Amino acid sequence: MSEKPTIEQYIKNIDEHNFKAYKCVGCGAVTAPPSGTCYSCGGNEMDWTTVSGKGKLVSFTVIHIAPEEFQEEAPYFVAIIELEEGTRITTRLMGFDPMAPENVKLGTSLVLDYEDGKSGRTYLSFKPA
């Protein structure tokens, strides 16, 4: 894992169900989605890192009126997840009913998985741990 990380490869890794985050070479802070500069120390040298896949639900919504590309998937969850490693990512949610979002509790422990959407895109998606 020594090649310089790129966004193109970050997205390809997700498409291949092999998620990797960025890790600052200088201070070790884990970042995803990619940033050109470390939010912790300002360093700009990054490497890849694997993550545990464990996270917690920070907030979410259920999209009912979707852009054309995603219309067939609606209603669907979009959530903000805080990974065990500290960084936050925007993902889908699985294993919850989008028509009963009031049952979804913030702070719920979740694990990383993937969802191949009807849009043709592969999403990071979290499900109950």
Next chain:
Amino acid sequence: MPLKNTSIVSGAQTKFGYLDGISQREMFAEAVDKATVEVGIPKKDIQAAFVGTFIPEMLIHQGHSAPLLLDFAGLRGLPATRHEAACASGATALRAAVMAIESGFYDTVLVAGSEKMTSVSTNRATEALAAAADDMFESSMGLTFPGVFAIAAVAHMEKYGTSPEDLALAAVKAHKNASTNPLAQFQKEITLEKAMTPRYIAWPLRLFDCSPISDGAAAIVLTSKEKAKQYTDTPVDVVGTGQASASMNLCDREDFTSFEASVSASKTAYKMAGLGPKDMDFAVVHDCFTIAEIIASEDIGFFKPGEGAKALRDGVTALDGDKPINPMGGLKAVGHPVGATGVKQAVVVYRELIGEAGANQVAKHDTGFMHNFGGTGASCVVNIFRRSDA
């Protein structure tokens, strides 16, 4: 240090809404004429133009808007530059104009914003608006603008107990204020029950929590204090301005119950003006969604974090309350032609300050505040205006 040299001497907007058969350049010219020749300001006095428009490339297949719009409005030849910061485009144009006057570079300039949004399908307009979020990491998940503010609403509800009914009350207030504003897209009051119709756009946000897609334009003329009296007996001074940015991605933020660019831009503007929230008689805030008004009322320091909904429930922010917010109806009910909005907000504050807001006049009107927000909150511009004779 308060700004010393910039006054607003006129401000006008077109009607906002579905302006069938009227192109962007036509509505732009209408707003410019209303703000210049129709109030006795000769176009030849204008030395430069600062133009706000968000995304005509996708909406009407037109780039390089500033010279095009200026030419149509009879101002060909002037330095004309477009300013783009998504929904804060208008206020970034205004801020650049303030700096140009303040520096002494120009005496008299035009600021004008416009957007033509209804000539494409709602889907296409939604797609164009989505370009104001990070396409690679958030829009690509199917996250929409209502979705962004829904995520903020869920966090605010969890932390402070804000309820869906509180959101609906913001919509009811907006429609009530807009019902007497002849330039508003919706000039009809709605009941709380109607506002709470469970037609979800992005849960927990319902249809009536969202501002509409609109056409419209607005314009103001800024001049140096020295020249201001040539144009009007009631100039309004720009006493403070602030701008800040934040991460585009929601996921790169620590807190969803507040927008850090709003807090930061407000602090800068207050400090520059030497004033605080208690000195503001009223505010115009960027209520693209109902929750955005509640959060903004806290971020600009009118209320403590978590107390915005209570202030709304208690009528504090009503037209006749102690701290009126969006006295003419806000984006929610007046409409939100994106590039026009920031300029229109300045027009509203100006009209209120000079006492020409008609049925929507606030009681105390010496000092007013405007808050214009871009995209996911990645840009925010705040301005504080004060009547020269106040």
